[in-house]
Amino acid sequence: MRKILFLLILMLFQNVFALDELKDVGIAKYAVLEVIQDNTPLREKADENAKRVTHLFKGSVLFADKENKNYFRVELKNNKYFWVNKKYVEVQAIIPEKRIDNVQKISFKEEKNKYKINIDTDFKSTYIIKEGNNNLDFTLYDNYFDPVSTKVIKQNDKFELPQMFTNDLNLKYTNNKPLFGYDVESYDKGYILTVKKSPKINYNKPLKNIKVTLDAGHGGDEKGACAFGLEEKTINLQIVKKLRKEFKKQGAKVYLTRKKDKKTDLYERISFAKEKDSDILLSIHQNSLPNPKYVDKKHGVGTYYYHPQAYPLAQKIQENLLEATKFKDDKVNYASFAITRATLPVSVLIECGYIIKQDEAEKISDKKFQKIIAKAITKGCAQYLKERF
Ligand SMILES: [Zn+2]
Structure with a gap:
């Protein structure tokens, strides 16, 4: 009994989690955890690169039955376990039975x-x-x-x-x-x-009344990738403004997450798209590589999605961009970015070209070429709506 008391006191005062020890002495089965931050990921493994199973809101309650370094193991039902990073939760109590x-x-x-x-x-x-x-x-x-x-x-x-x-x-x-x-x-x-609900599409004008939020990546002191005297944030905004024009021509309602060179939080960009009741969210970027020396092998245009619902949109955009730009195919890729993880609206991220590759940098920063990019993306969205709905 003394050992148990000692452990409990230790936990309270030093915020030390001792579930395994308490289990050994037979009094505890679960630690009750309260999530302290919105968007907390629950993962398949105790690893920050492991797949996210879901996201938790601040105030959510979890039951952990084990710990592993920086992670708690959360039991959802018998033999169904996931992991949460300790930095996102607070231990509230140690209990013998789950609360249901x-x-x-x-x-x-x-x-x-x-x-x-x-x-x-x-x-x-x-x-x-x-x-x-x-x-x-x-x-x-x-x-x-x-x-x-x-x-x-x-x-x-x-x-x-x-x-x-x-x-x-x-x-x-x-x-x-x-x-x-x-x-x-x-x-x-x-x-x-x-x-x-699925949209009602006007087949002659598929983008009519569709609400599109356009997101120019980075901004303010977040310049994004830079090369040859060019800054990604500026090119992103230039392309977004051309996109706005193209979408409006097709009858879409268009919203911009930023209209000027301004630092904007990633989750605020998503909230903004939701507030506008958008149907589609497109985030515009220009690519680079951690090691630029491989740029002769890896370059071109690439489109990114996370949820299956966004894959057909990514595919159509990629097809049209490849045709219009004649850039190398950097593929439709599955990627866990804050923007692509949004489930509302349908969200896709586009890397129009590689800013660190000279010939692509020249093109993506050229006003006429930016218009070609904008037209291709708009056409891709129109095809997606027409063929899918
Ligand atoms: Zn970027």
């Missing part, structure tokens, strides 16, 4: 261009979203769903709830059209899941 709550209420609301589902549970446990082509799977762990006691309001037929009592809430969305953006927000009573 009930989902109190699920209310569905249909708006003009989206579905909104409020999931009320005063205990903010972990959720994971799985994306399919035409469907979405939302699972909330450590929360019971009970068809008898959970209040369900105006259930929409695009969504399916479990028929029986379940330990985790699983909400499925299915549609006959592909996904076009979704999001989860945290609010005082729980979570709000938003699923955008």
